[in-house]
Amino acid sequence: MIPDDIRNIEIEKQYQTIDYDWLRLHYKTTVGIVVFALVMECLMSLVFVRSGLIHTTLERYVLKYIIIPSGINLSCILAETLIMKSSQFSQKQKIYSVSLMLVLISFVLFTVHSGFTATYYIFPGAIMMTIIYADQRLTGITALFCLGSAAFSEIMIKWDSDKIGIFDSSLSMGNFLVSMVILVAFSAAGMVVIRFEQKKNAASIRTDLERHQLMQSIQVDELTGIYNRKALDEAMAVMEVQKPCENHILAVVDIDNFKSINDRFGHYMGDRCLIEFARVLMEHSCNYTPYRYGGDEFCLLFHNMTMEEAVLVCEEIRQLTEKIRIEEEREICFTASFGLSAYSGQLDAARLFVLSDYALYDAKRIRNSVRVYEKGMKIAD
Numbered sequence: 011m012i013p014d015d016i017r018n019i020e021i022e023k024q025y026q027t028i029d030y031d032w033l034r035l036h037y038k039t040t041v042g043i044v045v046f047a048l049v050m051e052c053l054m055s056l057v058f059v060r061s062g063l064i065h066t067t068l069e070r071y072v073l074k075y076i077i078i079p080s081g082i083n084l085s086c087i088l089a090e091t092l093i094m095k096s097s098q099f100s101q102k103q104k105i106y107s108v109s110l111m112l113v114l115i116s117f118v119l120f121t122v123h124s125g126f127t128a129t130y131y132i133f134p135g136a137i138m139m140t141i142i143y144a145d146q147r148l149t150g151i152t153a154l155f156c157l158g159s160a161a162f163s164e165i166m167i168k169w170d171s172d173k174i175g176i177f178d179s180s181l182s183m184g185n186f187l188v189s190m191v192i193l194v195a196f197s198a199a200g201m202v203v204i205r206f207e208q209k210k211n212a213a214s215i216r217t218d219l220e221r222h223q224l225m226q227s228i229q230v231d232e233l234t235g236i237y238n239r240k241a242l243d244e245a246m247a248v249m250e251v252q253k254p255c256e257n258h259i260l261a262v263v264d265i266d267n268f269k270s271i272n273d274r275f276g277h278y279m280g281d282r283c284l285i286e287f288a289r290v291l292m293e294h295s296c297n298y299t300p301y302r303y304g305g306d307e308f309c310l311l312f313h314n315m316t317m318e319e320a321v322l323v324c325e326e327i328r329q330l331t332e333k334i335r336i337e338e339e340r341e342i343c344f345t346a347s348f349g350l351s352a353y354s355g356q357l358d359a360a361r362l363f364v365l366s367d368y369a370l371y372d373a374k375r376i377r378n379s380v381r382v383y384e385k386g387m388k389i390a391d
Contacts, residue, residue, distance in 0.1 A: 025211065026101060032142045033105055037094055039139065040112045044083040047119055051076045074169065079122045086111045105143055109152050112136045117159035121169050130189035133160055134196045141200050144207040153197035160193065231302040233281060234288030242301040242309055246359035249311070258353040259312040259320045261298075262366040263327075266345045266377040268306035275342060280306075283344055286334050290327060297323050309366075317352055317382060324348040324380045332378070345378035352383075 055076060093099050093107045116132045123129045133156035140149045164176050164186055176186045229241035237245075249258050265271075265287060272280040284306065291300040291308065297319070298310040312320045328346060336342040349370025353362050365383040373381040 029105065029143055030101060033094075033101070033108060036105075036108050036112075036139050037090060040090060040108060040115060041087055043112075043119075044080075044087050044115060047083065048076070048080045051080065075122060079118050082118050083115050086115050105140075105145075106148060106151075109136070109140050109148060110155060112139065113152060113155045113159060116156070117163060120160060121163040121167050124163060124169070130160065130185075130193070133157075133193055137193075137197055137200055141203055141207075144204050144211060146201055146204050146208075149197070149200050149204055153193075153200070157190065157193055157197075160190065231288075234285055234302050236288050236292055236308075237299065237301045239301065239303050242303060242311070245299065245301075245311055246362075249353065250359055257314050257316075258362075259315060259317060259350055260353065260362050260366045261310040261312070261320065261324055261348050261350045262303070262363065262370045263308040263310065263324075263346055263348050264370060264374060265306040266347055266374065268344070271342065271344060279336065279342060282336050283334075283342065286336060287331060287344075287346065290330050290334065294323070294327060294330075317350065320350055321380055321382060324350065328378065328380060347373035347377055348380040349373050350380070350382045 055071065058071070090108055090111050093104055099107070113133070113136050116136050120129045120132055136156055137149060137153050140152050143149075176182045229237055229244070231238040265283060268280065268283070271283055284302075287308070288300070288302065291310070297315060298312045301309040301311070303309050310324070312323075315323075328348065331344070331346045334343060347370060349366045349368065349372065351362055351365035351369055357365070369381040369383040373379045
Protein backbone atom coordinates (compact mmCIF):
# COMPACT_ATOMS: atom_id res chain seq x y z
CA MET A 11 0.00 0.00 0.00
CA ILE A 12 1.02 3.61 -0.53
CA PRO A 13 0.52 5.74 2.63
CA ASP A 14 -1.38 9.00 2.20
CA ASP A 15 1.62 11.14 3.12
CA ILE A 16 3.76 9.42 0.48
CA ARG A 17 0.95 9.76 -2.03
CA ASN A 18 0.73 13.47 -1.17
CA ILE A 19 4.46 13.82 -1.81
CA GLU A 20 4.03 12.12 -5.19
CA ILE A 21 1.29 14.61 -6.14
CA GLU A 22 3.46 17.52 -5.03
CA LYS A 23 6.27 16.17 -7.21
CA GLN A 24 3.92 16.17 -10.18
CA TYR A 25 3.16 19.84 -9.56
CA GLN A 26 6.89 20.53 -9.26
CA THR A 27 7.41 18.84 -12.63
CA ILE A 28 4.79 21.14 -14.16
CA ASP A 29 6.49 24.14 -12.53
CA TYR A 30 9.84 23.03 -13.94
CA ASP A 31 8.41 22.71 -17.44
CA TRP A 32 7.01 26.24 -17.13
CA LEU A 33 10.34 27.46 -15.73
CA ARG A 34 12.09 26.20 -18.86
CA LEU A 35 9.55 28.02 -21.02
CA HIS A 36 9.96 31.11 -18.79
CA TYR A 37 13.71 30.99 -19.34
CA LYS A 38 13.38 30.46 -23.10
CA THR A 39 10.91 33.36 -23.29
CA THR A 40 13.43 35.60 -21.56
CA VAL A 41 16.11 34.58 -24.03
CA GLY A 42 13.69 35.13 -26.90
CA ILE A 43 12.83 38.65 -25.70
CA VAL A 44 16.51 39.62 -25.52
CA VAL A 45 17.29 38.21 -28.98
CA PHE A 46 14.16 39.81 -30.46
CA ALA A 47 15.03 43.18 -28.89
CA LEU A 48 18.58 43.00 -30.26
CA VAL A 49 17.34 42.22 -33.78
CA MET A 50 14.76 45.00 -33.64
CA GLU A 51 17.38 47.47 -32.39
CA CYS A 52 19.60 46.66 -35.35
CA LEU A 53 16.72 46.96 -37.83
CA MET A 54 15.52 50.24 -36.28
CA SER A 55 19.03 51.67 -36.44
CA LEU A 56 19.16 50.94 -40.17
CA VAL A 57 15.78 52.62 -40.69
CA PHE A 58 16.75 55.67 -38.63
CA VAL A 59 20.09 56.04 -40.41
CA ARG A 60 18.46 55.93 -43.85
CA SER A 61 15.64 58.28 -42.85
CA GLY A 62 17.94 60.76 -41.10
CA LEU A 63 16.04 60.54 -37.79
CA ILE A 64 19.18 60.12 -35.69
CA HIS A 65 19.96 63.37 -33.87
CA THR A 66 23.36 62.24 -32.67
CA THR A 67 26.40 60.50 -34.13
CA LEU A 68 25.97 56.95 -35.37
CA GLU A 69 28.63 55.70 -32.97
CA ARG A 70 26.87 57.24 -29.97
CA TYR A 71 23.52 55.88 -31.13
CA VAL A 72 24.91 52.34 -31.51
CA LEU A 73 26.53 52.58 -28.09
CA LYS A 74 23.39 53.85 -26.31
CA TYR A 75 20.74 51.77 -28.05
CA ILE A 76 22.50 48.57 -29.07
CA ILE A 77 25.78 47.86 -27.30
CA ILE A 78 24.94 48.93 -23.71
CA PRO A 79 21.34 47.59 -23.42
CA SER A 80 22.13 44.40 -25.34
CA GLY A 81 25.29 43.88 -23.29
CA ILE A 82 23.37 44.18 -20.02
CA ASN A 83 20.58 41.90 -21.24
CA LEU A 84 22.97 39.27 -22.59
CA SER A 85 24.78 39.34 -19.23
CA CYS A 86 21.42 38.64 -17.56
CA ILE A 87 20.86 35.71 -19.92
CA LEU A 88 24.32 34.36 -19.15
CA ALA A 89 23.62 34.59 -15.42
CA GLU A 90 20.24 32.86 -15.90
CA THR A 91 21.85 30.07 -17.90
CA LEU A 92 24.48 29.43 -15.24
CA ILE A 93 21.80 29.35 -12.53
CA MET A 94 19.54 27.03 -14.56
CA LYS A 95 22.38 24.56 -15.16
CA SER A 96 23.73 24.69 -11.61
CA SER A 97 22.80 21.93 -9.16
CA GLN A 98 23.54 24.24 -6.22
CA PHE A 99 20.29 26.16 -6.70
CA SER A 100 16.91 24.72 -5.78
CA GLN A 101 14.03 24.83 -8.24
CA LYS A 102 12.42 27.61 -6.22
CA GLN A 103 15.60 29.68 -6.30
CA LYS A 104 15.80 29.22 -10.08
CA ILE A 105 12.19 30.35 -10.45
CA TYR A 106 12.86 33.53 -8.44
CA SER A 107 16.09 34.19 -10.34
CA VAL A 108 14.51 33.87 -13.79
CA SER A 109 11.48 35.94 -12.74
CA LEU A 110 13.52 38.82 -11.34
CA MET A 111 16.02 38.67 -14.18
CA LEU A 112 13.14 39.23 -16.61
CA VAL A 113 12.18 42.31 -14.58
CA LEU A 114 15.73 43.61 -14.96
CA ILE A 115 15.65 42.98 -18.71
CA SER A 116 12.26 44.73 -18.90
CA PHE A 117 13.72 47.67 -16.97
CA VAL A 118 16.59 48.00 -19.45
CA LEU A 119 14.29 47.85 -22.47
CA PHE A 120 11.83 50.28 -20.89
CA THR A 121 14.55 52.76 -19.95
CA VAL A 122 16.07 52.74 -23.42
CA HIS A 123 12.71 53.04 -25.20
CA SER A 124 10.55 54.84 -22.63
CA GLY A 125 9.74 57.40 -25.30
CA PHE A 126 7.25 54.85 -26.60
CA THR A 127 4.18 54.61 -24.34
CA ALA A 128 3.70 50.96 -25.30
CA THR A 129 6.90 49.98 -23.48
CA TYR A 130 5.04 50.39 -20.16
CA TYR A 131 3.30 47.12 -20.92
CA ILE A 132 6.45 45.05 -20.95
CA PHE A 133 6.22 44.89 -17.15
CA PRO A 134 2.79 43.19 -17.00
CA GLY A 135 4.32 40.46 -19.17
CA ALA A 136 6.99 39.83 -16.53
CA ILE A 137 4.29 39.58 -13.85
CA MET A 138 2.08 37.32 -15.95
CA MET A 139 4.88 34.78 -16.40
CA THR A 140 4.92 34.19 -12.62
CA ILE A 141 1.20 33.53 -12.17
CA ILE A 142 1.42 29.90 -13.34
CA TYR A 143 3.64 29.06 -10.32
CA ALA A 144 0.70 29.93 -8.01
CA ASP A 145 3.12 31.59 -5.58
CA GLN A 146 1.68 34.86 -4.26
CA ARG A 147 4.98 35.87 -2.69
CA LEU A 148 6.83 35.46 -6.00
CA THR A 149 4.21 37.39 -7.96
CA GLY A 150 4.04 40.08 -5.26
CA ILE A 151 7.81 40.59 -5.25
CA THR A 152 7.92 40.63 -9.04
CA ALA A 153 5.10 43.20 -9.17
CA LEU A 154 6.85 45.46 -6.62
CA PHE A 155 10.09 45.30 -8.60
CA CYS A 156 8.20 46.12 -11.80
CA LEU A 157 6.49 49.13 -10.21
CA GLY A 158 9.73 50.32 -8.66
CA SER A 159 11.68 49.83 -11.89
CA ALA A 160 9.15 51.76 -13.98
CA ALA A 161 8.97 54.62 -11.46
CA PHE A 162 12.75 54.80 -11.02
CA SER A 163 13.34 54.84 -14.77
CA GLU A 164 10.79 57.62 -15.35
CA ILE A 165 11.84 59.81 -12.45
CA MET A 166 15.60 59.25 -12.22
CA ILE A 167 16.79 58.34 -15.72
CA LYS A 168 16.56 60.18 -19.01
CA TRP A 169 18.26 57.86 -21.47
CA ASP A 170 16.65 59.37 -24.57
CA SER A 171 17.55 63.06 -24.78
CA ASP A 172 14.53 63.70 -27.02
CA LYS A 173 12.08 62.26 -24.54
CA ILE A 174 9.80 64.69 -22.69
CA GLY A 175 10.02 64.06 -18.93
CA ILE A 176 6.93 63.32 -16.86
CA PHE A 177 7.44 66.57 -14.94
CA ASP A 178 7.70 68.58 -18.15
CA SER A 179 4.40 67.55 -19.70
CA SER A 180 0.96 66.88 -18.26
CA LEU A 181 0.43 64.29 -21.02
CA SER A 182 3.59 62.40 -20.03
CA MET A 183 2.58 62.60 -16.36
CA GLY A 184 -0.89 61.33 -17.26
CA ASN A 185 0.53 58.41 -19.24
CA PHE A 186 2.84 57.58 -16.36
CA LEU A 187 0.07 57.63 -13.75
CA VAL A 188 -2.32 55.62 -15.91
CA SER A 189 0.37 53.01 -16.59
CA MET A 190 1.09 52.73 -12.85
CA VAL A 191 -2.61 52.26 -12.08
CA ILE A 192 -2.88 49.60 -14.80
CA LEU A 193 0.23 47.85 -13.48
CA VAL A 194 -1.15 47.85 -9.91
CA ALA A 195 -4.53 46.59 -11.14
CA PHE A 196 -2.85 43.86 -13.20
CA SER A 197 -0.79 42.80 -10.19
CA ALA A 198 -3.87 42.68 -7.95
CA ALA A 199 -5.75 40.64 -10.55
CA GLY A 200 -2.81 38.25 -10.75
CA MET A 201 -2.85 37.77 -6.97
CA VAL A 202 -6.56 36.98 -7.07
CA VAL A 203 -6.01 34.47 -9.87
CA ILE A 204 -3.22 32.83 -7.86
CA ARG A 205 -5.46 32.58 -4.79
CA PHE A 206 -8.09 30.69 -6.76
CA GLU A 207 -5.40 28.61 -8.48
CA GLN A 208 -4.08 27.55 -5.07
CA LYS A 209 -7.59 26.59 -3.98
CA LYS A 210 -8.05 24.60 -7.18
CA ASN A 211 -4.72 22.81 -6.68
CA ALA A 212 -5.58 22.00 -3.06
CA ALA A 213 -8.97 20.64 -4.14
CA SER A 214 -7.29 18.61 -6.88
CA ILE A 215 -4.83 17.08 -4.40
CA ARG A 216 -7.63 16.37 -1.93
CA THR A 217 -9.74 14.71 -4.64
CA ASP A 218 -6.80 12.62 -5.81
CA LEU A 219 -6.10 11.46 -2.26
CA GLU A 220 -9.76 10.59 -1.72
CA ARG A 221 -9.79 8.65 -4.97
CA HIS A 222 -6.61 6.87 -3.91
CA GLN A 223 -8.11 6.03 -0.50
CA LEU A 224 -11.22 4.66 -2.20
CA MET A 225 -9.12 2.49 -4.51
CA GLN A 226 -7.16 1.23 -1.53
CA SER A 227 -10.34 0.39 0.36
CA ILE A 228 -11.44 -1.67 -2.64
CA GLN A 229 -8.10 -3.37 -3.23
CA VAL A 230 -6.86 -3.89 0.33
CA ASP A 231 -7.72 -6.84 2.54
CA GLU A 232 -9.41 -5.52 5.70
CA LEU A 233 -7.97 -8.13 8.04
CA THR A 234 -4.30 -8.17 7.05
CA GLY A 235 -3.85 -4.74 5.41
CA ILE A 236 -2.17 -6.12 2.29
CA TYR A 237 -3.60 -6.17 -1.22
CA ASN A 238 -6.53 -8.50 -1.90
CA ARG A 239 -7.59 -10.81 -4.73
CA LYS A 240 -9.08 -7.97 -6.79
CA ALA A 241 -5.75 -6.14 -6.69
CA LEU A 242 -3.97 -9.35 -7.75
CA ASP A 243 -6.33 -9.82 -10.69
CA GLU A 244 -5.59 -6.27 -11.86
CA ALA A 245 -1.84 -6.74 -11.39
CA MET A 246 -1.96 -9.96 -13.42
CA ALA A 247 -3.88 -8.17 -16.18
CA VAL A 248 -1.19 -5.48 -16.28
CA MET A 249 1.47 -8.20 -16.28
CA GLU A 250 0.01 -9.70 -19.45
CA VAL A 251 0.24 -6.31 -21.17
CA GLN A 252 3.85 -5.86 -20.03
CA LYS A 253 5.00 -9.42 -20.82
CA PRO A 254 7.46 -8.41 -23.57
CA CYS A 255 9.15 -5.90 -21.27
CA GLU A 256 9.41 -7.47 -17.80
CA ASN A 257 10.05 -10.78 -16.07
CA HIS A 258 7.47 -11.98 -13.56
CA ILE A 259 7.39 -14.81 -11.03
CA LEU A 260 4.31 -15.80 -9.05
CA ALA A 261 4.60 -17.51 -5.68
CA VAL A 262 1.46 -19.04 -4.17
CA VAL A 263 1.75 -19.50 -0.40
CA ASP A 264 -0.32 -21.50 2.09
CA ILE A 265 -0.13 -21.60 5.88
CA ASP A 266 0.35 -25.27 6.77
CA ASN A 267 -2.44 -27.00 8.69
CA PHE A 268 -4.33 -23.74 9.03
CA LYS A 269 -7.68 -25.54 9.38
CA SER A 270 -6.44 -27.37 12.45
CA ILE A 271 -5.37 -24.03 14.00
CA ASN A 272 -8.92 -22.72 13.54
CA ASP A 273 -10.43 -25.95 14.85
CA ARG A 274 -8.20 -26.16 17.94
CA PHE A 275 -7.83 -22.52 18.91
CA GLY A 276 -10.75 -20.77 17.25
CA HIS A 277 -11.07 -18.33 14.36
CA TYR A 278 -9.80 -15.43 16.46
CA MET A 279 -6.40 -17.11 16.84
CA GLY A 280 -6.52 -18.11 13.18
CA ASP A 281 -6.95 -14.44 12.30
CA ARG A 282 -4.01 -13.58 14.54
CA CYS A 283 -1.87 -16.02 12.58
CA LEU A 284 -2.95 -14.48 9.28
CA ILE A 285 -2.17 -10.97 10.54
CA GLU A 286 1.29 -11.96 11.79
CA PHE A 287 2.13 -13.77 8.58
CA ALA A 288 0.99 -10.76 6.53
CA ARG A 289 3.20 -8.55 8.70
CA VAL A 290 6.24 -10.66 7.78
CA LEU A 291 5.30 -10.43 4.10
CA MET A 292 4.96 -6.64 4.24
CA GLU A 293 8.22 -6.15 6.12
CA HIS A 294 10.15 -7.89 3.33
CA SER A 295 8.11 -6.71 0.34
CA CYS A 296 10.81 -4.61 -1.35
CA ASN A 297 11.35 -7.47 -3.83
CA TYR A 298 7.73 -8.36 -4.48
CA THR A 299 4.11 -7.31 -3.99
CA PRO A 300 2.13 -9.42 -1.47
CA TYR A 301 -1.57 -10.30 -1.84
CA ARG A 302 -4.06 -12.24 0.24
CA TYR A 303 -5.85 -14.43 -2.27
CA GLY A 304 -8.36 -15.84 0.20
CA GLY A 305 -8.49 -17.82 3.44
CA ASP A 306 -4.93 -18.78 4.34
CA GLU A 307 -3.68 -18.49 0.76
CA PHE A 308 -1.34 -15.64 -0.19
CA CYS A 309 0.44 -14.67 -3.40
CA LEU A 310 3.73 -12.92 -4.01
CA LEU A 311 4.31 -11.30 -7.40
CA PHE A 312 8.00 -10.77 -8.17
CA HIS A 313 9.10 -8.28 -10.84
CA ASN A 314 12.35 -8.53 -12.83
CA MET A 315 13.98 -11.11 -10.57
CA THR A 316 15.55 -14.44 -11.41
CA MET A 317 13.99 -17.63 -10.10
CA GLU A 318 17.03 -18.20 -7.87
CA GLU A 319 16.58 -14.77 -6.27
CA ALA A 320 12.84 -15.33 -5.76
CA VAL A 321 13.48 -18.73 -4.14
CA LEU A 322 15.99 -17.18 -1.73
CA VAL A 323 13.42 -14.54 -0.71
CA CYS A 324 10.78 -17.22 -0.14
CA GLU A 325 13.26 -19.27 1.90
CA GLU A 326 13.92 -16.24 4.08
CA ILE A 327 10.18 -15.69 4.61
CA ARG A 328 9.73 -19.40 5.38
CA GLN A 329 12.43 -19.26 8.06
CA LEU A 330 10.98 -16.08 9.58
CA THR A 331 7.54 -17.68 9.67
CA GLU A 332 8.94 -20.56 11.74
CA LYS A 333 9.97 -18.00 14.38
CA ILE A 334 6.49 -16.44 14.75
CA ARG A 335 5.04 -17.09 18.18
CA ILE A 336 1.50 -16.16 19.16
CA GLU A 337 0.97 -16.50 22.89
CA GLU A 338 -2.50 -16.72 24.37
CA GLU A 339 -3.45 -19.52 26.72
CA ARG A 340 -1.03 -21.66 24.73
CA GLU A 341 1.86 -20.80 22.43
CA ILE A 342 0.93 -21.15 18.78
CA CYS A 343 3.46 -21.50 15.98
CA PHE A 344 2.99 -22.38 12.34
CA THR A 345 4.81 -22.81 9.03
CA ALA A 346 4.16 -21.98 5.39
CA SER A 347 4.70 -23.67 2.02
CA PHE A 348 5.58 -21.92 -1.25
CA GLY A 349 5.00 -22.82 -4.89
CA LEU A 350 6.66 -20.74 -7.64
CA SER A 351 6.45 -20.54 -11.40
CA ALA A 352 7.85 -18.10 -13.96
CA TYR A 353 5.75 -16.19 -16.45
CA SER A 354 6.52 -16.50 -20.13
CA GLY A 355 5.01 -15.41 -23.43
CA GLN A 356 3.38 -18.83 -23.83
CA LEU A 357 1.37 -18.46 -20.61
CA ASP A 358 -1.59 -16.36 -19.65
CA ALA A 359 -2.16 -15.19 -16.08
CA ALA A 360 -4.61 -18.01 -15.27
CA ARG A 361 -2.16 -20.68 -16.42
CA LEU A 362 0.64 -19.08 -14.39
CA PHE A 363 -1.48 -19.40 -11.27
CA VAL A 364 -2.23 -23.04 -12.02
CA LEU A 365 1.45 -23.88 -12.44
CA SER A 366 2.32 -22.14 -9.16
CA ASP A 367 -0.49 -24.12 -7.54
CA TYR A 368 1.06 -27.36 -8.84
CA ALA A 369 4.37 -26.37 -7.23
CA LEU A 370 2.57 -25.47 -3.98
CA TYR A 371 0.85 -28.84 -3.87
CA ASP A 372 4.26 -30.51 -4.21
CA ALA A 373 5.61 -28.32 -1.38
CA LYS A 374 2.70 -29.20 0.89
CA ARG A 375 3.48 -32.89 0.60
CA ILE A 376 6.24 -32.31 3.13
CA ARG A 377 5.12 -28.83 4.32
CA ASN A 378 7.32 -25.91 5.35
CA SER A 379 9.14 -25.95 2.04
CA VAL A 380 9.67 -24.06 -1.22
CA ARG A 381 9.11 -25.66 -4.60
CA VAL A 382 9.48 -24.39 -8.17
CA TYR A 383 7.20 -25.73 -10.87
CA GLU A 384 8.75 -28.41 -13.06
CA LYS A 385 7.19 -29.97 -16.10
CA GLY A 386 5.02 -32.92 -15.13
CA MET A 387 3.90 -31.59 -11.74
CA LYS A 388 0.18 -32.14 -11.04
CA ILE A 389 -2.16 -31.45 -8.15
CA ALA A 390 -3.39 -34.99 -8.01
CA ASP A 391 -1.83 -38.24 -9.16
